[in-house]
Amino acid sequence: MSRQEMFFNPVMEEVNGVNKMVMPYVKDAERTADPYKFDLDQNGVPLFTDKNIAFVNGMVENDSNYNQTDKDELCKIFEGMFVGNADHRMACIGRAVYEIDNENSTRLTAVGLYKIDDLMKKLNLKPVEMTEPDDDEEKKTIDDGEKKKTITGGVLFTSQIIAGIENLKERLSVGDDRLVFEISHASTTYLNEAHVADANKINFSFATKFCHWTCQYLELGDKYCIYDNVVASVLPYFVDNYASGELASWDCCRMKKIKRGKGGQELVSTIENYKKDDDGYTKYRNLYDAVLEGINKWRSENNQNGEIGYREVDRLIWYYFKGASGKRVKQALASIDY
Template identity: 35%
Template sequence: MSIEIEANPDAPNRFRNPYLFDLDQKKFPLFTDKNIQLANAMIAYNSSYNRYSDDDLKQMYRRMFKSGKETRKNAIRQVVYVTDHINSTHLTALKDKHQKQVECGSAKVIVNKDKCVLKGGAYLTAEEIIEIKNLRRLLNEPDPKLVRTIALAAQKRARREKQCDINKNNFSFATKFCHHASRYSGETDDPGKAKYCIYDKVVGEVLPYYACAYMPAADIEDFCNRNAEKCDGGTITKSRYSSSCFWIAATIKELAASDKYEEYADLYCSVRDGINNWRKDHGSLAKGEISFEEIDSLIWYYFKGARLDEARKRLKGLGGDWGLCR
């Protein structure tokens, strides 16, 4: 890894306080068991974040794989509505190249016994997902092409049915749909591990820090150089940025804009592996390996809101004196 992650020397008592997050020396949260449990508890018991119960969500996702054509259709529509609603991925907005709102069909869905309307880009996305063959298998494999298919679903259907020339990339929604749906896509009803990692603004800005912290420097260099040729006309080069953190962030942003999930997932998996190596070496703080859902929950909860602004300031202040960031 690029630096040796250690506890924040200014706050050693945090590790003994069950209500405070464990921080590293740069005041970013560590992936300790306590931090993961604390973030999950905060999400579970805060009504601002937990709009739907775990049981409601599990049943909803599982119904996508039940027998019966209409049952499956309605379940997929419900999942699209709820995923968009919870994560504010703005699926509904659908405008053509002249910024004119595109009118399209709609469908009624029942969520927690409430009648809701699925419309706009959300409706078109759901109708495309309904037509995906072997959805369960693709969620299990996983298949990077599935993310691209879902990300561009509204655009594809609007052009085909409405003859509307629009550009609608729902990459963030697609990763979240696949992430959550893959947990319940197995042959049994028992929830498993997510097979897809999530991309959103928070993760895109913070993941570069954890890449620099937990990945070998040579792997970071290889990732960015390899993808520089695929992104922004090959101009995502290290010399343009004040630190490797910002170089990685720019690369991630371009990968998301061009629907290159496989390359983004490659980085995320490398960060996950580095975190798990750290956890093996710190058995008093962490037991066993973690996966996408634990990493995403901690990053999403901890950096939601004002802490993201603070993180941006710290990243700018790291400069050339921190590991690979020079």
């Protein structure tokens, strides 16, 4: 029995005049019964089954690499962004920006090729010591065992811009796309308005993660999908297998062939180009929504429990495809009939 027959019984469906495979889940009893193995599709890519999602959630939630700060403390930090006096709110915004940047390695502190110390001197600013998210008059500074933690460079500039955004919580609660653009350009905006540097720093990934996690911790709902280089690099595979309608077209998917060694070719995703567009996040989220809709349609047809959202889809894709020198990404994209 071939791998495709073992895990799948492909059914073809006409989409925009093109026959595409829909994905009815066929259980492989031995693999499905094993809690430490992913349920796979015909190309060896994990399916969005309840088991797979629970498996990844368990791995991430219990991995200290992804839980460097206590969850209760993080809740206080994000709530503190919108309560108390101005100093308290600013301190919490700085902490929130720092924690998201630190846990996701979005390299927010650096601003292009500029030296942070030089920029801080030109702005007459000093690094800000981080404090505990309490309203006590006597603030407790935070250290890493050796020295006090501080907020500086792009983290500080971004925090200042976020603090100045009017109706931030209301805009987050409705999933305002424009917030991603404003926050991703925060360092550039801050430095250009101060006339100290002609910066052009865009941190699209951080902006999506700030909006996503702020909504999560404030229980505003699953309003923002995360942009991550790993997810973006393999998203065309999921567009091809789950999306339908206009957004399943290759123009939207934005892939290209590149030459590799001895005349060979391989497919690579160019979805990262969305970062350069003023409406890039809107385009990216529309594409992601088409995939999410297809995933939930598949789950409904294959006896899975309810719909899932951005968080579950992002985690499963990111966890499976990160690392491995990009080998899994290449294999997934190579399976697309392009």
